Amino acid sequence: MPPPPAYPGAAPSINGGTINGTSMAEPNKEIIIRVRDLFVGFGEKMVMKGLDLDVYKGEVLGFVGGSGMGKSVLTRTILGLVRKRSGRIEMFGSDLDQITTREHAALERRTGVMFQQGALFSGLTVKQNVQVPMREHLALSSRLMDELALLKLELVGLPRDAAEKYPSELSGGMIKRAALARSLALDPELVFLDEPTSGLDPIGAADFDELISTLQKTLGLTVFMVTHDLDSLYAICDRIAALADGKVIAEGSLSTMLASTHPWLRAYFHGKRARQLLGDDRLAEASS
Numbered sequence: 001m002p003p004p005p006a007y008p009g010a011a012p013s014i015n016g017g018t019i020n021g022t023s024m025a026e027p028n029k030e031i032i033i034r035v036r037d038l039f040v041g042f043g044e045k046m047v048m049k050g051l052d053l054d055v056y057k058g059e060v061l062g063f064v065g066g067s068g069m070g071k072s073v074l075t076r077t078i079l080g081l082v083r084k085r086s087g088r089i090e091m092f093g094s095d096l097d098q099i100t101t102r103e104h105a106a107l108e109r110r111t112g113v114m115f116q117q118g119a120l121f122s123g124l125t126v127k128q129n130v131q132v133p134m135r136e137h138l139a140l141s142s143r144l145m146d147e148l149a150l151l152k153l154e155l156v157g158l159p160r161d162a163a164e165k166y167p168s169e170l171s172g173g174m175i176k177r178a179a180l181a182r183s184l185a186l187d188p189e190l191v192f193l194d195e196p197t198s199g200l201d202p203i204g205a206a207d208f209d210e211l212i213s214t215l216q217k218t219l220g221l222t223v224f225m226v227t228h229d230l231d232s233l234y235a236i237c238d239r240i241a242a243l244a245d246g247k248v249i250a251e252g253s254l255s256t257m258l259a260s261t262h263p264w265l266r267a268y269f270h271g272k273r274a275r276q277l278l279g280d281d282r283l284a285e286a287s288s
């Protein structure tokens with residue numbers, strides 16, 4: 001992986017730190033995404049109401065919350081696709097309000113995204129989809145881009161002949177893999193995955209979880225993963241953050257979630273599905 005570009009004004013490391021008098025950071029952990037007091041809304045409706053969040057380098061953070069609570073909006077706001085009303089967002093130590101368009105493009109190059117629903121371009125082949133970020137950010141010959149795209153497809157376990165296929169010719173699981181390959185097109189350090197396993201059958205979802213976990217470890221990625229999938233949270237997430245009422249209401253390990261008394265968290269982590277996955281004993285232990 002090439003060395004990260006230097007950003008004027010960017011702190012090389014943003015360990016620790018205190019904002020608004022409250023220290024959220026765990027000491028000695030580098031923060032890759034730091035969100036403070038974020039407000040985002042559409043018209044009269046506020047979706048984020050003072051949200052704080054830290055994502056640490058090298059972790060898989062599972063981001064949970066009820067449908068329509070704003071998980072995708074938060075992802076899109078961090079990526080600069082939705083405008084915030086107020087608050088502060090830092091990525092790789094740079095305050096996104098304080099950087100130039102060029103510096104922002106440099107940050108984008110360090111970041112990959114897999115949108116909810118895969119969001120491949122239907123008029124492009126899989127290979128061309130994977131090459132979209134390359135065309136946007138790199139000046140490479142088409143031969144080199146072809147080689148790189150095939151490498152990315154191999155990385156996510158897609159057969160070579162998938163490269164020339166259009167999204168409509170692929171199964172749901174293959175579309176997910178192609179979207180994951182595209183998110184890795186620029187060798188990112190940070191990857192956003194919005195509901196990566198939704199719509200897959202349990203075996204397909206478990207395989208995809210394993211793929212994410214393997215890639216995260218081998219490539220040293222930091223992963224921000226929106227998910228409803230308890231299996232994924234359990235299998236691959238290092239930490240979980242839960243969203244409700246426009247804020248992160250709990251942040252920590254699975255045990256922290258299980259011990260929370262918030263009604264949504266109790267319903268989610270102590271429901272029938274959770275009991276099947278975690279077992280009644282473990283849930284009782286966490287609640288006592």
Ligand SMILES: Nc1ncnc2c1ncn2[C@@H]1O[C@H](COP(=O)(O)OP(=O)(O)OP(=O)(O)O)[C@@H](O)[C@H]1O
Nearest residue numbers: 042047065066067068069070071072073074116195
């Ligand atoms: N461009 C937009 N204009 C107006 N409202 C929007 C827009 N995008 C999202 N919203 C609203 O913001 C709220 C949060 O939406 P979001 O898509 O982030 O939910 P989510 O938590 O990702 O839900 P799900 O789990 O179903 O994907 C919803 O009420 C949605 O209708």
Ligand SMILES: [Mg+2]
Nearest residue numbers: 071072073116
């Ligand atoms: Mg969503």
